[in-house]
Amino acid sequence: MRKFSKISNWNRYPRVDASVKSFRTAEELRELLDITPQLIARGAGLSYGDASLANVIFSTLQFNKILHFDKVNGIITCETGVTLDELLRVIVPTGWFLPVTPGTKFITLGGAVAADVHGKNHHNDGSLCRYVNKIDLMLANGEIISCGPTEHETTFNQTCGGMGLSGIILQVELRLKKMETAFIKQKNIIARNLEELVRMLKENNSSTYSVAWIDCIASGSRLGRSVLMLGEHAKIDELPDKYKGRSLLTHRAPKLRLPVDLPSFTLNSYSVGLFNNAYYYSHLFSRKEFFVHYDKFFYPLDFIKDWNKLYGRRGFLQYQFVIPRGRGEEGLTEIIKKISGSRLASFLGVLKLLGPSDHPLSFAMDGYTLALDFPITNQLFGLLDQLDDIVVACEGRIYLAKDARMKMETFHKCYRRQAHFRDSMAKRGGDHKFESLLSKRLAII
Amino acid sequence: MSKPTPLKSVLVLGGTSDIGAAVAKKFAHEKFVILLAGRNEEYLKKIAADIAIRENADVTAFNFDALDFSSHKDFYRSLPLQPDVCVCVFGYLGDNGLGMNDWPEAERIIDTNYKGAISILNVVANDFVSLKRGTIVGISSVAGDRGRQSNFLYGSAKAGFSTYLSGLRNKLFGSKVHVVTVKPGFVHTRMTEDLDLPVWLATDPHHVASVIYKAYVNKTNTVYVLHFWKYIMMIIKSIPEFIFKRMKL
Numbered sequence: 049m050r051k052f053s054k055i056s057n058w059n060r061y062p063r064v065d066a067s068v069k070s071f072r073t074a075e076e077l078r079e080l081l082d083i084t085p086q087l088i089a090r091g092a093g094l095s096y097g098d099a100s101l102a103n104v105i106f107s108t109l110q111f112n113k114i115l116h117f118d119k120v121n122g123i124i125t126c127e128t129g130v131t132l133d134e135l136l137r138v139i140v141p142t143g144w145f146l147p148v149t150p151g152t153k154f155i156t157l158g159g160a161v162a163a164d165v166h167g168k169n170h171h172n173d174g175s176l177c178r179y180v181n182k183i184d185l186m187l188a189n190g191e192i193i194s195c196g197p198t199e200h201e202t203t204f205n206q207t208c209g210g211m212g213l214s215g216i217i218l219q220v221e222l223r224l225k226k227m228e229t230a231f232i233k234q235k236n237i238i239a240r241n242l243e244e245l246v247r248m249l250k251e252n253n254s255s256t257y258s259v260a261w262i263d264c265i266a267s268g269s270r271l272g273r274s275v276l277m278l279g280e281h282a283k284i285d286e287l288p289d290k291y292k293g294r295s296l297l298t299h300r301a302p303k304l305r306l307p308v309d310l311p312s313f314t315l316n317s318y319s320v321g322l323f324n325n326a327y328y329y330s331h332l333f334s335r336k337e338f339f340v341h342y343d344k345f346f347y348p349l350d351f352i353k354d355w356n357k358l359y360g361r362r363g364f365l366q367y368q369f370v371i372p373r374g375r376g377e378e379g380l381t382e383i384i385k386k387i388s389g390s391r392l393a394s395f396l397g398v399l400k401l402l403g404p405s406d407h408p409l410s411f412a413m414d415g416y417t418l419a420l421d422f423p424i425t426n427q428l429f430g431l432l433d434q435l436d437d438i439v440v441a442c443e444g445r446i447y448l449a450k451d452a453r454m455k456m457e458t459f460h461k462c463y464r465r466q467a468h469f470r471d472s473m474a475k476r477g478g479d480h481k482f483e484s485l486l487s488k489r490l491a492i493i
Numbered sequence: 494m495s496k497p498t499p500l501k502s503v504l505v506l507g508g509t510s511d512i513g514a515a516v517a518k519k520f521a522h523e524k525f526v527i528l529l530a531g532r533n534e535e536y537l538k539k540i541a542a543d544i545a546i547r548e549n550a551d552v553t554a555f556n557f558d559a560l561d562f563s564s565h566k567d568f569y570r571s572l573p574l575q576p577d578v579c580v581c582v583f584g585y586l587g588d589n590g591l592g593m594n595d596w597p598e599a600e601r602i603i604d605t606n607y608k609g610a611i612s613i614l615n616v617v618a619n620d621f622v623s624l625k626r627g628t629i630v631g632i633s634s635v636a637g638d639r640g641r642q643s644n645f646l647y648g649s650a651k652a653g654f655s656t657y658l659s660g661l662r663n664k665l666f667g668s669k670v671h672v673v674t675v676k677p678g679f680v681h682t683r684m685t686e687d688l689d690l691p692v693w694l695a696t697d698p699h700h701v702a703s704v705i706y707k708a709y710v711n712k713t714n715t716v717y718v719l720h721f722w723k724y725i726m727m728i729i730k731s732i733p734e735f736i737f738k739r740m741k742l
Contacts, residue, residue: 070686073536110511110683113543127539138547 055105058356059096060363061424061452064485070107074218078190080106081216081481088484089212091156092131095163096366097452098485099211106216108158114138115219122224123181128158128217133299136342140298144224145281145342147179151398153299153347158217163449164209164410166417168257168279168346171401175412177208184219188481192218202472209410211448213482213493214473229295231282232257232345235337238328242272242384246377246416249276249401256280257345262397263324264420265317267388272380274399275331279345288339299343302353312360315423320393358395359423365452367432368411368419370402371444376416379442383418383435390431394420408465408472409492411447419450429453448486459490466492502526504576506557506613507583509533511682512632514540515698516580519706521550528576530557530568531583559583559609560601569616578709579617580630581610585647586684592646599646606650611657618661622668628709629665630673631658635717638676638726641742662714673708674715677701678722694719 056063069084071077081087090100091108112129122144124135132146133153139145148167150160161183166175182196185207195204206214237252239245245260252258257279266273284295291297349355356364371379380399387394398419405412422428436458439446445462446454460466473493480493487493503520507513508529517527521544529544531537534556541554557568585605592599614629621627636644637651655674662672679685679695701718708716717723729742 072683073533113539114546115539115542117546134547 091159096450148176182221185215208407232279237276264397306357317393366450368447370417372415375442396421408469501577503578511698513582515702519702521548527552562612621670
């Protein structure tokens with residue numbers, strides 16, 4: 049008697065019938081692999097789209113032991129299902145931090161490696177897999193291989209950003225980042241339009257962390273008005289006295305929950321427009337330099353446990369792309385104009401600079417990335433197809449971990465290095481054991 | 494200057510079960526030294542490492558097989574210290590249908606849930622009595638409150654275990670040893686992974702662990718992890734047998 053359930057990821061689209069199995073040891077996983085023709089691994093299910101969806105899903109959430117922590121050198125080894133939230137609780141009190149973190153801490157380490165996630169420091173520090181010493185991977189035949197930047201490099205490259213298609217990540221050894229305090233010295237800069245924002249991003253390239261909130265509804269001379277947020281790890285002697293006694297404080301569990309789905313019209317161009325105005329002006333007139341806890345700086349949305357209910361039952365799509373630096377301003381202007389003109393409201397608009405990436409299916413490239421959230425409506429898919437064309441024309445890319453609808457041709461135009469990925473997988477005897485709805489939709493392998 | 498109180502210790506029997514691991518983690522969080530006993534040595538060691546790192550605690554893994562009755566005395570004697578608390582978590586749900594036709598399956602259900610538990614707890618109880626201190630926590634089941642067609646092999650073994658625990662509590666009272674009976678109800682664990690548990694009747698291992706810790710502190714006798722199970726079982730127990738035998742529960 050195997051359970052079948054309706055499964056969807058964070059954005060609640062698509063929803064599929066899937067059989068979910070879990071494992072606690074490598075032996076259990078091997079036995080399951082033996083009797084399962086095709087499957088995909090899934091962690092916390094916080095990607096936006098169908099990356100970890102399939103008819104058969106192997107959940108890694110029970111395979112979540114922290115095995116070794118070298119507090120002197122900042123190296124931690126854990127099983128794939130450990131979440132960043134759990135890691136932070138262990139490492140922060142000892143003065144270590146994640147080398148790279150995305151905008152939520154509830155994802156699993158395995159998922160983070162499979163998507164080669166980036167953070168607010170990507171422009172200088174690269175993505176998460178740059179800090180991975182070693183991955184233990186189980187292949188389709190149950191064999192376990194250890195790969196890293198200097199051993200089994202091909203497998204390592206297939207696995208970093210490989211969306212779970214190269215095997216099941218069992219264990220990851222990660223190098224951490226030393227920090228003096230758990231606080232961030234934040235500086236906010238107001239940009240009145242996109243041109244100003246691009247200039248400021250370039251000027252502040254040396255800042256450790258940088259990210260901009262951008263208003264995608266404002267038009268005309270205010271097109272792309274934004275708040276650029278910069279951050280540095282606060283040193284102990286610059287920390288205000290009120291924080292000094294708890295300088296290595298970890299975060300707390302989220303307090304707020306949304307009890308019900310809001311109606312899907314909650315986030316429309318008027319309500320979002322009002323919110324954007326309030327947000328922009330409140331930042332215009334508030335303090336520009338202050339200290340914040342890492343939890344507030346990196347994970348502002350984590351304090352509402354299930355904010356995806358804001359978008360109602362139909363769910364939403366996140367659209368995240370990157371455009372090379374040289375084409376950045378024109379491409380972004382064109383895209384934001386298109387969105388602003390469509391009257392489809394994006395509640396979230398996050399823009400930042402990325403640096404180059406290291407692996408064939410990794411998302412990042414030297415350029416500007418913009419992430420947008422749209423409630424699902426009938427017009428949305430058409431708009432996003434048009435945006436795809438602009439991204440492709442600028443030789444940019446769309447993020448696989450946030451995709452639920454890109455066309456196969458678009459993917460192959462975006463990911464030029466994908467042929468390399470496919471060839472190397474084929475050489476290994478590509479048996480298509482690990483396939484997701486995403487990999488099938490886009491014919492990745 | 495007062496001496497620092499020595500740390501208390503807990504022996505968890507069945508450390509590789511989800512509830513066992515959660516109990517160990519909870520007691521580690523409360524600054525106990527953890528003796529984690531179970532069968533799959535490699536997995537047990539990983540659980541021990543995980544709890545030691547997360548809770549900054551002293552956790553050691555020991556090989557223990559509930560079905561190897563003759564080893565139980567030596568196992569307990571070889572422990573590096575005499576624990577203050579012993580939590581007996583291991584259990585085996587098994588397949589009731591299979592067990593009706595295949596004796597080894599039925600035997601395994603009885604041996605694990607009843608004989609294995611009693612074999613080791615007798616040893617622990619005698620030690621605690623000689624020390625005139627200690628708490629024994631037995632994880633029984635609501636399935637033992639009344640026999641139902643879907644799982645009465647497991648249920649009858651747990652009924653026996655519950656009766657053993659209540660007798661033990663009675664006997665050990667004079668020796669200042671306390672016995673807690675825990676009846677968890679539906680818990681999302683490896684044991685129930687393939688079952689469709691009703692969401693509002695089920696809980697998770699961490700909640701069970703915190704209820705167990707509270708029951709240890711408060712010296713509770715019998716605890717239903719989710720309160721309403723007490724009332725559900727009260728109703729189920731009060732249905733007259735001539736009606737109950739016709740029901741499908």
